[in-house]
Amino acid sequence: MSKIRRGLTHRDPLRDPAPLIRRVYAYVAYRIGDGADAEDLTGETFARAVRYRESYDASKGTPINWLIGIARRCVDESFSRPRPGSDPPDREAPGDLEFDAVERLTMSAAVSRLNDRERELIALRYGADLSARQIAERLDLSTTAVDVALHRARARLRELLKAGRDARDKPM
């Protein structure tokens, strides 16, 4: 009976895919960098999600939580695959971009210089937009530990951004 009741309230986890695609992409891009590789991995994540959509269990988490689990595995697998000259991100030269875009590039570059753990946390929190509690469940940590680690990651990011800015502003 409970199964029938669950069935009545069940929703397809991929019912409204566009916002999920954006969040998964942002997560992947913060992990591996913005560009074609991130798009490929996002596509791969959703291909797997389609294959296993029947196994989605709403009682275990939200659709984005489920998708991020799949995305993490895709990213981890991509790290273990040999990468024969991956494409550079599809971006113009920094000098041609608007100021905001330069800022974003600098942010991307700074995120890419964080260590794996910090990148993962930043990607989960600000890319996938998961709460500290959801991240804690996923990484099997306490919420406090996640908050502290995120605080450290942001501090490191600020240092990197500041160093980048100082280097740019230095007179030739």
Place this chain on the structure above:
Amino acid sequence: MSIWKRDRDSDLEHELRAGRPVPRPEVTEEIADRVRPRSGFMRGLDRVPLGVAGVLSTAVVVAVIALGGASSTLDAAGNALNFQNAAKGKKDVNTAEFNQYGPRVFICINAQATVRVAGSVADFLISGGVATSGKCPTPPGKIRGDKDGDGVLDKDDNCKKFYNPGQENADGDKRGDVCDRFENDPNRT
């Protein structure tokens, strides 16, 4: 934005959120297309409202499917009109599947394609074909020793009740990813 502003934590958080990488629109659309059911008819079958089954009996009946050994009629939107009769039907092959595996109900189309229900008794994902009356083939799950019908016998299956023909297991423990809550932690399942 000045570097001084970035020194404040909340501003950095705001920048990380506002400046998060976005996929190209055509990529988003391409992925979304692959995710969506294939056609209007298939999308209609995405949700079968059990509670209102029978209410839509004036709708145009476009198809009859065989489910649980009983016939169910579908209207143009894909709603099953007498689905409840099928679901509580006799203890035949398909009803047994439903009772045993909950969300996994097998229905058949043209007696050729076995169709898995996506997620629950109320959510259908039809893989193809036009629904007509017919006799259901034996569902894969009825193969002796393979409860979930994924082609891997229970004794070797790392998720006996979940369809996972690839047997993916990221952390290498005894449970496959689809039924492992801690799929990256080999010490917990």
